[in-house]
Amino acid sequence: MCIVLREVLYNTMMISDKMKVATEFCNLLFTTTSVILLFSGLGVDSMAYDYFSTTECMREPQRAQYGGGIIVNPGFDHNIESWTVFGNGTIEERISNDGNRFIVARNRTQSLDSFSQKIQLKKGLIYVFSGWFQLSEGSDTVSVVFKLNGSEMVKGGHVIAKNGCWSFLKGGVVANFSSSAQIHFESNNPNVEIWGDSVSLQPFTKKQWRSHQDNSIERVRKSRVRFHVTNVNKTSLEGAKIVIKPTKPNFPFGCGMNHNILNNTEYQKWFVSRFKYTTFTNEMKWYSTEKIQGIENYTIADAMVEFNRRNGISVRGHTIFWDDMKFNPVWVKTLSPRGLRKAAAKRINSIVLRYKGKVIAWDVMNENVHYRFFEDKLGENASAIYYSKAHELDPTVPMFMNEFNTIAYSGEKIASPANYVKKLKEIMEFPGNDRIPFAIGLQGHFSQGQPNLAYMRSSLDFLGATGLPIWLTETSMDPQPQQAEYFEEVLREAYSHPAVKGIIMFAGPAQAGFLGTLLADQNFTITPTGQVVDNLIHEWGTGPTHTLISDTTGIVDISLNHGDYDVTVTHPVTQYIQNLNLSVNKGLSHQNIHVKVHA
Ligand SMILES: *[C@@H]1O[C@H](CO)[C@@H](O)[C@H](O)[C@H]1NC(C)=O
Ligand SMILES: *[C@@H]1O[C@H](CO)[C@@H](O)[C@H](O)[C@H]1NC(C)=O
Ligand SMILES: *[C@@H]1O[C@H](CO)[C@@H](O)[C@H](O)[C@H]1NC(C)=O
Ligand SMILES: *[C@@H]1O[C@H](CO)[C@@H](O)[C@H](O)[C@H]1NC(C)=O
Ligand SMILES: *[C@@H]1O[C@H](CO)[C@@H](O)[C@H](O)[C@H]1NC(C)=O
Ligand SMILES: *[C@@H]1O[C@H](CO)[C@@H](O)[C@H](O)[C@H]1NC(C)=O
Ligand SMILES: *[C@@H]1O[C@H](CO)[C@@H](O)[C@H](O)[C@H]1NC(C)=O
Ligand SMILES: *[C@@H]1O[C@H](CO)[C@@H](O)[C@H](O)[C@H]1NC(C)=O
Ligand SMILES: *[C@@H]1O[C@H](CO)[C@@H](O)[C@H](O)[C@H]1NC(C)=O
Ligand SMILES: *[C@@H]1O[C@H](CO)[C@@H](O)[C@H](O)[C@H]1NC(C)=O
Numbered sequence: 169m170c171i172v173l174r175e176v177l178y179n180t181m182m183i184s185d186k187m188k189v190a191t192e193f194c195n196l197l198f199t200t201t202s203v204i205l206l207f208s209g210l211g212v213d214s215m216a217y218d219y220f221s222t223t224e225c226m227r228e229p230q231r232a233q234y235g236g237g238i239i240v241n242p243g244f245d246h247n248i249e250s251w252t253v254f255g256n257g258t259i260e261e262r263i264s265n266d267g268n269r270f271i272v273a274r275n276r277t278q279s280l281d282s283f284s285q286k287i288q289l290k291k292g293l294i295y296v297f298s299g300w301f302q303l304s305e306g307s308d309t310v311s312v313v314f315k316l317n318g319s320e321m322v323k324g325g326h327v328i329a330k331n332g333c334w335s336f337l338k339g340g341v342v343a344n345f346s347s348s349a350q351i352h353f354e355s356n357n358p359n360v361e362i363w364g365d366s367v368s369l370q371p372f373t374k375k376q377w378r379s380h381q382d383n384s385i386e387r388v389r390k391s392r393v394r395f396h397v398t399n400v401n402k403t404s405l406e407g408a409k410i411v412i413k414p415t416k417p418n419f420p421f422g423c424g425m426n427h428n429i430l431n432n433t434e435y436q437k438w439f440v441s442r443f444k445y446t447t448f449t450n451e452m453k454w455y456s457t458e459k460i461q462g463i464e465n466y467t468i469a470d471a472m473v474e475f476n477r478r479n480g481i482s483v484r485g486h487t488i489f490w491d492d493m494k495f496n497p498v499w500v501k502t503l504s505p506r507g508l509r510k511a512a513a514k515r516i517n518s519i520v521l522r523y524k525g526k527v528i529a530w531d532v533m534n535e536n537v538h539y540r541f542f543e544d545k546l547g548e549n550a551s552a553i554y555y556s557k558a559h560e561l562d563p564t565v566p567m568f569m570n571e572f573n574t575i576a577y578s579g580e581k582i583a584s585p586a587n588y589v590k591k592l593k594e595i596m597e598f599p600g601n602d603r604i605p606f607a608i609g610l611q612g613h614f615s616q617g618q619p620n621l622a623y624m625r626s627s628l629d630f631l632g633a634t635g636l637p638i639w640l641t642e643t644s645m646d647p648q649p650q651q652a653e654y655f656e657e658v659l660r661e662a663y664s665h666p667a668v669k670g671i672i673m674f675a676g677p678a679q680a681g682f683l684g685t686l687l688a689d690q691n692f693t694i695t696p697t698g699q700v701v702d703n704l705i706h707e708w709g710t711g712p713t714h715t716l717i718s719d720t721t722g723i724v725d726i727s728l729n730h731g732d733y734d735v736t737v738t739h740p741v742t743q744y745i746q747n748l749n750l751s752v753n754k755g756l757s758h759q760n761i762h763v764k765v766h767a
Contacts, residue, residue: 221629223589225333228268229300229365237296237370238287239351244269244365254284254352262363270365274304276358280313283364284352289316289343293371296340296622301329301353304361309581311354312339317347325623326584329355334365335586338630339578340622377621381664388666389419389708390727391752396762397722397737404722407740409715417709417731418753419663420445420482420670424642427451427468428680429475434692435680440479442705445528447484447641447672448472452523454489454497454515461499461511464518473526484641484672485527487570488516489554491539505545512542516554520561531570531609531641532558537583537591538571551591552598559604569595570609570641574631577615578623585630592634608636612643612658613674619645619658625665632667639670644685645697652696655685659704673701728752 220233236242240250247261248271257276263269273282289295301310310329314322325339351369355362372380397408422445428435439446450456451469458464476483489512493501503511520530533542533551542550555567573580574588581587588608596606608631631638640662645655662668675697676682678690687698694702706712708729716724733750 221338221626221633222336223586223630223633225330225335226300227333228264228266229270229334229336232366232368233296233298234368234370236366236368239285239367239369242367244271248283251283251285253281254350255281257281259283268365270300270363272304272361272363273353274361276360276362278358279356280352280354281358282353282355282362284350285367287349287351287369289314289341289347289349290371291343291346293373294340294342294377294622295324296338296370296372296626297324297351297368298336298338298626299367300334300365301327301337302334302363303329303331303355304363305331306357306360307331308355308357308360309584309586310335310337310362311581312337313352313354314341315350315352317345317349323354323579323581324620325578325626326581326586328586328590329362336630338626340369340620340626341578342618342620342622344618372622378660381660384664384666386727388754389663390729391754392725392727393750393752395716395718395724395726395737397718397724398762404718404720405740406718406720406722408718408722409736409738409740410718410724411736411738412714412716412726412728412750413734413736414710414713414729415732415734416444417729419708419730420639420672421663421705421708422446422482422670422672423676424449424672424674424682425472425476425676426680427472430468430471432679435677436475438677438688438692440481442702443481445482445484445670445672446476447486447674449674452486452519453495454500454519455495457519458497458515461497466522469523473523477526482528483523483526484568484639485519485523485530485565486641487531487534488519488558489532489542490534491536491541491543491551492534493539493541495534496541503545508542508545512546512554513557516557517561520558524562527565529566529568529607529639530558530562531568534570535572535583536569537574537588549598552595552601555595555604555606556598556601559601566605566607566637568607568609568639568641570611572611572613572642575610575624575627575640576612576619578620585627588631589634592636606636607669608634608638609641610638611674612640612662614643614645614654614658616646616648618650619654619661621657621661624658624661628662628665628667632665636667637669638665638667639672640668641672642674643671644674646684647686651685652700655697656700656704659700663704663708675701730754 232242244261248259253259255278257273259273261269262272271283297312307330309326311326312324314324322341324341325337327335327337329335353362395410397405399405423443425446426449451472457466532555536551558567571583574583574585645651662671675685675687677688686695687701688694718724730752735748735750737746
């Protein structure tokens with residue numbers, strides 16, 4: 169029996185890889201290579217994402233998304249009909265030089281004074297908000313606020329609006345009870361006018377939301393593969409059995425780890441059988457490696473790095489510095505600026521050179537949107553300088569920012585997506601930093617209550633519009649009755665977003681002290697939340713094994729997760745078995761494998 173492999177590729181970038189696989193495979197079968205690679209055209213790779221976002225400030229706003237959804241008169245084509253004043257001040261329609269009509273709130277006296285519309289929220293629905301904003305002067309944060317049931321104020325997202333151009337605000341709210349609501353806007357300085365246009369609020373059911381996720385996963389994380397089995401004389405072979413066994417998923421879905429891994433064999437077994445990516449929760453932090461000034465001790469971090477090397481697990485470096493003063497070694501807090509500069513230079517050299525080549529990424533300055541310990545002591549460009557230094561020491565791996573609340577809490581103003589991008593741009597624009605491979609780290613700690621998936625997706629859209637890779641670096645869900653359900657929602661949301669390139673959870677077994685997002689109890693019995701994680705590991709990567717039979721045309725079609733597979737093709741009569749290794753990559757939107765079999 170012999171098998172010929174033919175592939176229809178839609179992306180030239182993958183050719184050399186595929187050629188290698190195919191050639192190796194055929195060398196096994198023929199003394200002369202007879203692999204045919206057919207290129208049926210260069211891909212309009214349908215990776216485009218439905219969800220529009222931009223971090224740019226535009227001369228004119230775009231049209232309202234979803235035609236405005238449940239918002240009446242979303243583009244102010246009918247003057248300010250259906251809009252009312254919220255708080256003090258007046259509202260009016262204005263027309264730009266280009267003839268665009270928009271709304272203006274002026275003579276404001278409080279931050280919440282703005283234009284407003286009454287809406288009805290239904291329990292269980294997910295509402296996506298978007299709109300374009302501008303201020304009459306300067307630059308400041310504008311937030312969308314939902315006043316629920318006459319009293320409760322829930323923030324749905326933020327943007328930095330400016331004078332002279334329109335900024336795009338995206339966010340939303342998940343209704344956990346049905347009520348009337350008022351949508352309105354906030355900006356701290358009441359002396360400026362708020363201008364708005366193309367306002368939209370679109371509801372989705374949870375079922376629709378899940379189907380968006382599934383469609384996106386199909387496009388972003390999977391490819392359709394066609395096997396065509398024929399006899400040597402090229403007639404189709406019906407009834408061939410094709411078994412496709414996943415061996416290595418492409419998507420990094422990992423888990424945090426702590427020092428207990430070193431001497432707890434059950435923890436080791438639990439971890440190694442599940443994950444290929446990790447971050448140490450505390451063991452690489454400065455307060456762990458240099459408790460006393462001048463006395464470095466890497467014993468534990470070294471042993472953990474070695475454990476992961478032995479087990480083929482990739483480690484993210486976390487974290488060189490931390491901009492929150494309270495998480496620095498005690499002795500660091502009282503150093504003079506000169507002393508700090510010296511100690512920090514030693515620290516960055518020490519840890520980066522020690523683990524260069526052993527870590528796949530660095531968190532450089534943790535939480536530098538929320539905090540500014542180093543900026544306060546060393547100057548405005550402190551973060552930028554340490555990113556530059558880290559890259560100089562370890563030039564090949566991505567350098568991350570790493571913030572909390574940015575996608576997890578719609579009330580967060582300081583580390584909002586807009587402020588995150590602002591800080592990131594400052595660091596990127598620092599002289600020389602344009603060569604650094606930057607990446608966006610989002611801790612993703614979710615607290616009580618339903619996760620606001622509308623806000624999470626909008627935030628990922630906004631951050632993804634930078635074009636940089638995004639990782640969820642410390643994903644967790646606070647203990648609560650629906651923890652498992654909510655955690656699954658968050659993980660699926662992240663996995664389905666095309667800008668997300670990796671997910672690490674800060675979670676684990678009770679014996680290692682992970683009591684927040686507990687995946688296995690004291691006896692290593694899997695918790696409901698642990699079961700969600702195990703199911704997703706299976707669904708996204710290591711399972712299931714597919715067994716398929718070729719039809720009358722010799723064809724088998726299947727959609728496979730990106731990753732590596734062992735494939736066996738069995739002849740229906742002779743039972744002759746042929747193996748092949750297959751890599752399914754995102755560069756391929758269709759893959760057509762022509763398998764030729766003869767006894
Ligand atoms: C503005 O509204 C507040 C209550 O929201 C009220 O106390 C205040 O008197 C109003 N100011 C003016 C100038 O109308
Ligand atoms: C209202 O605001 C406009 C500018 O937006 C200003 O020219 C006008 O004086 C204000 N009126 C009052 C009563 O403050
Ligand atoms: C909504 O407001 C009404 C009247 O104030 C109150 O009785 C009701 O409990 C509120 N509902 C929720 C879900 O907060
Ligand atoms: C709805 O969610 C909000 C915000 O998380 C919370 O404050 C409120 O108690 C919840 N209400 C209900 C009825 O669950
Ligand atoms: C092709 O090969 C198969 C299997 O060897 C054989 O059964 C079939 O008759 C052949 N068909 C033609 C058209 O030669
Ligand atoms: C394992 O090591 C940790 C410190 O890394 C220590 O606290 C713990 O007691 C050790 N456990 C065992 C069973 O040796
Ligand atoms: C370094 O840390 C390890 C683990 O905590 C400890 O056993 C060892 O004594 C320390 N070494 C020094 C020189 O302090
Ligand atoms: C910070 O860097 C910018 C260049 O990105 C430079 O213009 C500015 O002067 C620097 N600020 C300080 C305080 O060094
Ligand atoms: C673990 O097992 C022991 C002995 O079987 C039992 O007493 C204990 O309740 C179990 N703990 C948990 C958290 O299930
Ligand atoms: C497939 O790859 C495995 C290693 O992952 C190797 O052992 C095996 O020989 C390969 N099979 C073929 C048919 O190339």
